[in-house]
Amino acid sequence: MNAPAPHTRQIAKDQFFLGARACIPVAISVSAYGLVWGVLAKGAGLTVLEVILMSGLVFAGSAQFVALELWTATPSALPIGALIIAALIVNLRYMLLTATLRPLFAPDQMTGGFWRMFLVTDENWAMTVAEMARGGGSRAFLLGGGVLAYCCWMVSTLTGRMLGAVIDDPSRYGLDFAFTATFLALLLGMWRGKADLIPWLVAAVTAIICAKLLPGSWYILIGGITGSLAGAAIETFVGGRRAELA
Amino acid sequence: MLSSPEALIAIAGMALVSFAIKASGLMLANKLPRQGFAAAWIKNIPGAVLASLVAPAIITGNLAEALAAIATGIVFILTRSLIAAMAIGVLSVYLVRLALGA
Numbered sequence: 001m002n003a004p005a006p007h008t009r010q011i012a013k014d015q016f017f018l019g020a021r022a023c024i025p026v027a028i029s030v031s032a033y034g035l036v037w038g039v040l041a042k043g044a045g046l047t048v049l050e051v052i053l054m055s056g057l058v059f060a061g062s063a064q065f066v067a068l069e070l071w072t073a074t075p076s077a078l079p080i081g082a083l084i085i086a087a088l089i090v091n092l093r094y095m096l097l098t099a100t101l102r103p104l105f106a107p108d109q110m111t112g113g114f115w116r117m118f119l120v121t122d123e124n125w126a127m128t129v130a131e132m133a134r135g136g137g138s139r140a141f142l143l144g145g146g147v148l149a150y151c152c153w154m155v156s157t158l159t160g161r162m163l164g165a166v167i168d169d170p171s172r173y174g175l176d177f178a179f180t181a182t183f184l185a186l187l188l189g190m191w192r193g194k195a196d197l198i199p200w201l202v203a204a205v206t207a208i209i210c211a212k213l214l215p216g217s218w219y220i221l222i223g224g225i226t227g228s229l230a231g232a233a234i235e236t237f238v239g240g241r242r243a244e245l246a
Numbered sequence: 247m248l249s250s251p252e253a254l255i256a257i258a259g260m261a262l263v264s265f266a267i268k269a270s271g272l273m274l275a276n277k278l279p280r281q282g283f284a285a286a287w288i289k290n291i292p293g294a295v296l297a298s299l300v301a302p303a304i305i306t307g308n309l310a311e312a313l314a315a316i317a318t319g320i321v322f323i324l325t326r327s328l329i330a331a332m333a334i335g336v337l338s339v340y341l342v343r344l345a346l347g348a
Contacts, residue, residue: 025332049248050257057261067260075250084259091267093295098271100291110276117268122299129292174340177314180303181335184315185322187296196293203294204301211302223298224291231290236283 012140019124019144022131026123029178030149031156032170033061037068038160045073048161055157059118059150060094062217063087064157093221096228097125103132104139113139119146121153122183130186198234203227310346314338 034055041051046068058064066086072078098117105113116139124145131137170176190196207223214222278284304315318335325331 075252078252080256083256087260088263095271099275102275114269174336177339181318185331200297203297207298224295227294228290232287235286
């Protein structure tokens with residue numbers, strides 16, 4: 001990634017497709033969520049054009065689900081401010097996700113990096129950081145997964161909106177579990193030794209408690225922050241050997 | 247009816263804040279030191295976020311999710327294959343839900 005070789009373009013192309021291929025398992029769960037969202041969007045009164053615009057421009061599943069709860073079919077009653085604030089709050093956790101992508105961008109490449117953040121989803125982020133933990137990962141890898149997720153999201157939300165209730169609930173086939181299963185496997189793949197135990201446990205326990213007490217997706221943000229701070233504190237102040245391993 | 251000005255403003259606003267949040271994470275991280283506590287913190291985020299995403303779904307779900315999570319974990323540790331682990335997880339959750347009539 002540092003020295004530009006003559007075949008850089010080819011490497012980027014390979015990385016793009018590698019990233020897209022790595023995201024195929026999660027593309028299934030993206031599509032399943034997208035179908036459900038599309039069906040619910042029809043019920044909430046979103047027009048086809050609004051579905052295309054929201055999926056295409058907002059491109060954030062959890063924020064779009066929350067938006068459906070606030071949406072009204074009568075334009076004059078639409079709570080514009082609440083919709084925007086809800087999107088902001090629900091998406092706060094993305095600050096944590098994109099922060100971890102820093103190693104992919106040299107300081108002088110940051111401007112190009114910001115635009116790419118549009119395509120960051122839970123799914124291609126998770127695949128990319130798992131790849132980074134194995135010593136790989138690149139901007140093109142992130143982009144490949146992002147483009148696949150974007151296509152799946154557009155097609156599935158639109159399909160759900162068009163077909164409406166004709167579609168079965170994906171949870172009937174266990175497809176809602178694809179997300180959890182893949183992320184669990186990714187987490188296990190990131191295990192580097194005992195030093196991971198405490199930050200992961202802190203994150204898991206905090207998240208479980210917050211999920212019970214707080215609405216929405218706060219548990220991801222709070223669990224992520226407490227767990228990672230615990231890990232950093234142990235490494236920095238207790239002097240774990242993790243720094244050398246990484 | 248295609249849309250309304252109100253809906254378009256709402257969607258544009260949502261899009262703007264969503265992108266701003268995503269970009270600001272990278273922007274702020276870029277300002278943090280690349281050694282010491284800040285670097286250790288960023289390095290620990292992925293595992294902590296994944297654990298936070300997964301744990302409540304497994305623990306606060308019903309028996310089907312917990313059993314399927316165990317099956318997923320075993321298959322991943324044995325095969326190191328993401329697809330296999332995901333497929334077994336989905337299949338187990340489907341079968342256990344069917345068995346429980348949930």
